[in-house]
Amino acid sequence: MAGEGVKLFGMWASPYVLRVIWALKLKGIEYEYIEEDLSNKSPLLLQYNSVYKKVPVLVYGQKPVAESLVIIEFIDEMWKHNPILPEDPYERAMARFWAKFVEEKFIPAIFGTFSKLGEEQEKFMEEAKKNLRILEEGLQGKKFFGGETIGFVDVVGGWIAYWVPVIEEIIGIKIVEEESLPLINKWFKDILDFNIVKESLPPRDKLVALQKVYREMLLGSSA
Amino acid sequence: MGELKLLGASLSPFTCRVEWALKFKGIEYEFIYEDVTNKSPLLLNSNPVHKKIPVLLHNGKPIAESLIILEYIEETWKTDPLLPQDPYEKAMARFWAKFIDEKCSDGVRTAFFSLGEEREKAIAVVLETLKILNEEIKGKKFFEGETIGFVDVVAGLLAHWLPVFDEVAEMNLLIEERFPSFHAWSENIISIPFIKENIPPRDKMVVAFSGFRKKLLAAATNK
Numbered sequence: 001m002a003g004e005g006v007k008l009f010g011m012w013a014s015p016y017v018l019r020v021i022w023a024l025k026l027k028g029i030e031y032e033y034i035e036e037d038l039s040n041k042s043p044l045l046l047q048y049n050s051v052y053k054k055v056p057v058l059v060y061g062q063k064p065v066a067e068s069l070v071i072i073e074f075i076d077e078m079w080k081h082n083p084i085l086p087e088d089p090y091e092r093a094m095a096r097f098w099a100k101f102v103e104e105k106f107i108p109a110i111f112g113t114f115s116k117l118g119e120e121q122e123k124f125m126e127e128a129k130k131n132l133r134i135l136e137e138g139l140q141g142k143k144f145f146g147g148e149t150i151g152f153v154d155v156v157g158g159w160i161a162y163w164v165p166v167i168e169e170i171i172g173i174k175i176v177e178e179e180s181l182p183l184i185n186k187w188f189k190d191i192l193d194f195n196i197v198k199e200s201l202p203p204r205d206k207l208v209a210l211q212k213v214y215r216e217m218l219l220g221s222s223a
Numbered sequence: 224m225g226e227l228k229l230l231g232a233s234l235s236p237f238t239c240r241v242e243w244a245l246k247f248k249g250i251e252y253e254f255i256y257e258d259v260t261n262k263s264p265l266l267l268n269s270n271p272v273h274k275k276i277p278v279l280l281h282n283g284k285p286i287a288e289s290l291i292i293l294e295y296i297e298e299t300w301k302t303d304p305l306l307p308q309d310p311y312e313k314a315m316a317r318f319w320a321k322f323i324d325e326k327c328s329d330g331v332r333t334a335f336f337s338l339g340e341e342r343e344k345a346i347a348v349v350l351e352t353l354k355i356l357n358e359e360i361k362g363k364k365f366f367e368g369e370t371i372g373f374v375d376v377v378a379g380l381l382a383h384w385l386p387v388f389d390e391v392a393e394m395n396l397l398i399e400e401r402f403p404s405f406h407a408w409s410e411n412i413i414s415i416p417f418i419k420e421n422i423p424p425r426d427k428m429v430v431a432f433s434g435f436r437k438k439l440l441a442a443a444t445n446k
Contacts, residue, residue: 051322051355065315067317069321070317074311074313077313089298089299092298093292096288096294097286097287101272
């Protein structure tokens, strides 16, 4: 399906960009992908996202949209087939609630397990596990947050299924144990098995290498 | 359209913003005052994840988080829309709403409730965001043009709370010479009846926030 000149400015290792790629793929929208070097951002990116100067930015026609959650909702409203958000206003509110929870609670916690050491790291670890237990309640025994197929919360949070094992490998500590988080563990497997997810994940060894360098930088700067 | 209750607190800008949306659309609701120092079982059951106000209860079903509540109101009561109909314009409105909450009002709260270096850093962030908002509102009566809309309702808290914080904590943020367009917008917005009639009285706010500030300063000197 042609998307009248849809461009996506992204970076291969960004989970925020990956969310948007999944949304575009769910709708079968063709787009031109532009890889950004974040250490040397293009003038176009800086122009399209002058407020944050970040990826992802979706450009439709000549009009830019920034912020991954805003972009996903835009995609869902421009292309109405294969809806990402549910129809019912209350269900939509619940989906937005869990997406916000991932952003505001889980991301800082998981970042803390990665960027801190010792007691501080332990605190963030407990926080991350607690957040995943809460997120499990949102799943309510369904296969995906969207039901039988992936929906808004899966698109927004699904990257966790790929990134958490990478983080666990690098920090040498298990965060998602099957016994304590069985539903999340299963959700991880189902997400990674979903067709559009499988075909668009960044290469693992490359990601691990990059995250290792990033972690060294983070730990070094907080010394 | 069913039974509607709003759990809120009198000095809460996020509660206010929900009330503005309901009043704008002429929706009837019952306001339930919450003492946030002694949270009711109803609040704790309705928002077990965050335990915060505001919470909207529609036919007993709870919706939490003010921006999510606003979107729910928009989607359930379609008359007098606050959001634009065009998907791109809607995305822009959402972008600015997110910016206001994540960068500006968060920064304002941090600046007010902190001291020393933390306060200085937060003030710098707020000034940067006000500069951006000033640019965005230039030449326009409201953020979306000639008529009041979603972003105005979301940003409205800045118009009323900032001057109080400026006075109580000497923050010098909403200075007319610095941000003339934003200052003009803020004077205009709080004169609009459905907003003017639904904000906590300024003198009450000054008393309450002076109290908070005194406690903060006392705790710091007692360390």
